[in-house]
Amino acid sequence: MATFLTRLSKISKTQGSIILANDYDYSTQNLERKTIANIKNLYPFLCGIKLNFHLLLPLSSKQILRINDVAHSYGLQTIADIKLNDIGNTNKITSEHLWAMGFDAIIANPIMGVDSLKNLTKSAHSYDKGIITLCHMSAPEAKLSYDMQVKIDTKMQLYQLFLDWALLAKVDGIVVGATFPNIIKYCSQKAKKKLKIFSPGIGTQGGNPDEVISSGSDFLIVGRTILNSKNPSKTAEDLQLSSLRK
Structure with a gap:
């Protein structure tokens, strides 16, 4: 089986690099049905x-598995965004449950420490799955924590330490908010294509x-901009075209 990044890169060459954040609020009914409908309606642009x-x-594990199966039937990769962060045994058991439900990758919080992150990544790769770690989130309040100055050997900001740990652990990718393009540029230049x-x-x-x-x-992770659009397919297509121009 090909690796997570190989699978994701393959589909992105023809369908662009938009990942739908299918995140509805608590008032939404029929989550499974709506999620599957989104996949069937929007997959050409994702x-x-x-x-x-x-x-x-x-949702139940059976419902989640059905959603992942539908996504895979259209060639899409699926990511469990749970900000995983715990002791090694908990991380391993949690990730194995998510793999069994059909996910291709997990978003984790590197605050667990670089050694735990290495173990999580090694375990994921043994299943041809992926690990994506937080580096700097998109919300305005993220500056309060991710820009925080820390010191281990030298002084640096927290997101810089998280990037260093991501590179050491050989994770598949990092999350850097679109609202901080200068930090994206810093991470891209330092990572030198060693992660996405x-x-x-x-x-x-x-x-x-x-x-x-x-x-x-x-890769661009887009949720409300598409989900709340009057014409989600047109919005997704416009974003897809932007991603294909890169």
């Missing part, structure tokens, strides 16, 4: 779909797709 905690928790950059925060939060792509992002 390379993947991301499912967050608040969508996963109301995934950027949420397009549109609704203010991120500009062209600016983000030119700064070095490889």
Whole structure:
């Protein structure tokens, strides 16, 4: 079986680099049906779909497996966005449950430490699955934590340490918010293509797709901008065309 990045890169060559953040709020009914409908309606413009905690928790494992099976039938890769961060044994068991439900990758929080992150990544790769770690989130309040100055051997900002750990652990990618293009550029230049950059925060939060792509992002994670659009297919197609121009 090909690796997660190989599978994701293959589909993105023809369908662009848009990953749908299929994240609905608690008031939404029929989550499984709506998620599957989104996949069937929008798959020509996507390379993947991301499912967050608040969508996963109301669903059963069988429902999640069905969603992942439908996504895979259209060639899409699926990402469990749970910000995984715990002791090694918990990380391993959690990830194995998610692999069994059909996910291709997990978003994890590197605050667990570089050794735990290495073990998680090694385990994931043994299943041909992927690990994506937080580096700098897209929300405005992210500056309060991810820009925080820390010191281990030398002083640096937290996102710089997280990037260093991601490179040491050989993760598949990092999350850097589209609202911080200068940080995307820093990470892209330092990583030198050793990992992929995934950027949420397009549109609704203010991120500009062209600016983000030119700064070095490889994949755009887009949720409300598509889901709340009057014409989701047209919005997804426009974003796809931006990603294919890179």
